[in-house]
Amino acid sequence: MEEGLKYVGAGLATLAMFGAALGVGNIFSSYLDAAMRNPSAAPQQQGNLFLGFALVEALGIFGFLIALILLFVV
Amino acid sequence: MMFRMELDPMHQFVIQDWIKWHPGGIDLSFTNAAFYMFFGVALIIGFFLIATSKASVVPNRIQSVGEMGYEFIANMIRDTIGEEGFKFFPLVFSLFMFVFTANMLGMIPFFYTTTSQVIVTASLALLVFFTVIIFGIMKNGLKFFKLFAPSGVPWPLLILLVPLEIISFFVRPVTLSLRLFGNILAGHIVLKLFVGFGVAMLSTMGIAATIFWMPLVMAIALTALEFLVAFLQAYIFAILTCIYLNDAFHPSH
Numbered sequence: 001m002e003e004g005l006k007y008v009g010a011g012l013a014t015l016a017m018f019g020a021a022l023g024v025g026n027i028f029s030s031y032l033d034a035a036m037r038n039p040s041a042a043p044q045q046q047g048n049l050f051l052g053f054a055l056v057e058a059l060g061i062f063g064f065l066i067a068l069i070l071l072f073v074v
Numbered sequence: 075m076m077f078r079m080e081l082d083p084m085h086q087f088v089i090q091d092w093i094k095w096h097p098g099g100i101d102l103s104f105t106n107a108a109f110y111m112f113f114g115v116a117l118i119i120g121f122f123l124i125a126t127s128k129a130s131v132v133p134n135r136i137q138s139v140g141e142m143g144y145e146f147i148a149n150m151i152r153d154t155i156g157e158e159g160f161k162f163f164p165l166v167f168s169l170f171m172f173v174f175t176a177n178m179l180g181m182i183p184f185f186y187t188t189t190s191q192v193i194v195t196a197s198l199a200l201l202v203f204f205t206v207i208i209f210g211i212m213k214n215g216l217k218f219f220k221l222f223a224p225s226g227v228p229w230p231l232l233i234l235l236v237p238l239e240i241i242s243f244f245v246r247p248v249t250l251s252l253r254l255f256g257n258i259l260a261g262h263i264v265l266k267l268f269v270g271f272g273v274a275m276l277s278t279m280g281i282a283a284t285i286f287w288m289p290l291v292m293a294i295a296l297t298a299l300e301f302l303v304a305f306l307q308a309y310i311f312a313i314l315t316c317i318y319l320n321d322a323f324h325p326s327h
Contacts, residue, residue, distance in 0.1 A: 047150075047313060050306060050309065050310060051310070051317075054314070057257070058249050058253040061252060061256030061257060062256070064256055065252060065256055068259075
């Protein structure tokens, strides 16, 4: 029973992908939106783009880590 | 030992002792992870020795690649900290080069990815974390703790904000290390899984064997993505180091 619930928990942890996908999609769509309006200002904001991407993606990665901990550690 | 085919996607992260050595009960064995870290550092040193050996005003090819690396980190520090941040150029440059080389070496088949071990990334992140604290207190004294109380905020809000700022400061080494570790680990697992799908489909000898190439095509696309991630994670590690160091230089935001 407990053994099986571990896999259910790991499966549920993949839901973190949902939030990370929304966040990453939002960042790139806003960036492109703004870059199409003012292409000359776009290269200076590329650092911020990747920074925001990294911060959002990290939260998705935490979900992945919880899945790993459930599968291999607990 | 190294070239045995394994379908288990976690097998690629197993640490093997190449030379066993236990002085006084402490495990100091020379492992495959240690070897690839030394190999990466040797590659970096070798590359920059060659790039700077015949330095001239008009750079040759290898020298201009080295200069590109220098300019890349120099611009990053100039944009985030400013000119006074060049004190930390060697730190940021070594961190970037080490992470980048480790990630790239990991993309070569059968090579070990040292950044897929959380202990490696955690050591790097803790180095950055303690550098920021020690340098920040040395430079600003007690004013460094203004970092936790943003200026221009009404005091009732501070009750809420200060604990949040403290938590977000102390969670930094965790996120910094886990981001790199998680990205590299997840990427390599996914690559291995897709190749494993292809092999498993082919071995069924049934209808599935006719489309075994589909996961393999996906694996090729993912390899390209992983090269991007390998660079991107090194870049993000370096730029976050700069941003955290900026707090030590200018604590009151």
